[in-house]
Amino acid sequence: MQGGRGTAIRREISKVTIKTVLRASAALSALVLTTGIAQAQDTTRACLITKTDINPFFVKMKEGATAKANELGIELMTFAGRVDGDHETQQQAVESCIAAGVSGILITASDTKAIVDPLSQARDAGILVIALDTPLDPIDAADATFATDNREAGRLIGAWAAGKMGDAAADARIALLNLSASAPSVDVLRNQGFLEGFGIDVGNPDVMGDETDPRIVGGDVTSGNEEGGRQAMESLLQRDPGINLVYTINEPAAAGAYEALRSFGREGDVTIVSVDGGCPGVQNVAEGVIGATSQQYPLLMASMGIEAIAAFAADGTLPETSEGLEFTNTGVNLVTGDAVDGVESISVEEGLERCWG
């Protein structure tokens, strides 16, 4: 009995082993074949890693990168975190990209400090790393950064608001609707830029909330969506019903703030300014919900990134930064139907042509 069972088991094992070996060798030969084909084609590969797959801004970025990659014959792999702040998924994506032997990685980092280590491994492996939209910390952890100048985006809407209000700017009552309690760099840059543009002494330009100007009623956070914008606006109006100028981090927050103003019957005498240039937002500018918005160009960021990778793969060329900046400025335009002297802007029609999402 004992010996019989042993033999049966042994026979079973040998069957399993043979099967496994057969399967493994099949898989191996498939792998060798594909690698052979890949080498034969000698295509340049690139990676795009975004914060999420659900925000229209990143959806557009992916579109831009895909279109440009198809045009240049680059094989593009795309990855995204599950939510904004999902660092682990991004780190895994970087590792996959290194394993895949890409020439370049385009990344909008969820955690600008933590991603530096995995990216330095990529750079050690000879991969070009370009930060899109969000600069890394430190900024030189990437070979290049293609981004909107967020301080300039803020400065434009601030200057426009000052021009629009004229003499009344001296008695403005300002509400600041920011993104989140963690005060990410985009919050600081746009907020401080707005205040500088409006002509307010910002104290330390890298710190939000240290301003002493009595025209500032206060700030609150919105999570960058409509519900948050509404809630924040309601609270600030409770603090001071006389608010007549509202800065918002993005256009969904602006739409929410408008709903709150409407419920207070104040929508007619408050000016809202914002940043982003998404299609619903520019439509809101056309309808007077938002006075002016600073438009950014995610599609351009991504297509420039792919071009840079193509150039790098061809002869090792590194991208150059814009003059006077630590990054490559992908441009920002003020969109308004109510142009103000001394502040350059584009029309709503042009904004709609170039909008995203």
Add this chain to the structure above:
Amino acid sequence: MSDTPDPVVERNPAETVAQFDRHHRSALDRVQHFLHQYPTMVPVIVLVLSLIAFGLISPNFFSAFNLSLILQQVAVVGTLAAAQSLVILTAGIDLSVGAVMVLISVVMGQLAVNMGVPVPIAILLGLACGAATGALNGFLVTRLKLPPFITTLGTWNIFLALNYYLSGRETIRSQTLDAEAPLLKFFGTRFEIGGAVLTYGVVLMLVVFAVLYYALYYTAWGRRVYAVGDDPESAALAGIQTKRVLLSVYLVAGVICGLAAWSSIGRVGSISPTSFFEANLESITAVVIGGISLFGGRGSIIGPLIGALIVGVFNSGLRLAGVDVLWQLFATGWLIIFAVAIDQWIRKVSS
């Protein structure tokens, strides 16, 4: 239900023993006993105390308008908390309520605005969709016997994905809704009583709680829900069809999520697939602070309403005082811990 032993009669001997050494009891013991008898009093007392405290700290806090504004601000999460409490009463938890709500608001919007379905029918289909999501959760929990936490963790992801798919990740703007489907914004309609400005969304929340109160305390279904939550095995032995009760709970919760979705459109104005990302946790927060035990079968349905109001009062009060938002998170965290600690403490009376 008449042959079920009356719990009061059962408890009588224990109370007699307690009375025996009444003169030894401290004031704290008496408070503990009082709270054990009236568990809803804990959140009520916290609410009253926080109202008084913020009235003293924050200027403008104590106006009829501001107090009614807090009601407006908690209306959506409060309605969602009603759905959540039903599930938690059965010792379950529904992590998908927020995703269901956003999904249904998108369904209603897409049907009415982009597919030309008459608005009332779009709303009915949305509510039916809520029932379907509830039925799916209920089916997985009762038939496949999966733990509610896991089930709804899974469906949360599924519903979010469907939400992004159906919405095309695009927002339907407030102005579009005004022009094409104003009925979707019905619950945002305001009316005034004295200086207080309320919305139909607030009324909806109160009506949902009132109906649930009636259903849980005055119908056989309500007693079965409590019985299943307290001890499913004895409930089954007592002849209750526990699976059917559980399924009905998830179904009702799904429909309430649908109502919350309709209400949220009125509140937010537009229909955005990225709104209310934390609504799941906010609804659980309201339920826990409202004194419903996460172990099921204990707590009053009115508690979560008060729990939601407490969070609203803290947020409003701290914001009005100009306190940095991080302290709102901080305060909410301590409120949750305080609520659970109190729950544990008053449970000791029975042990």
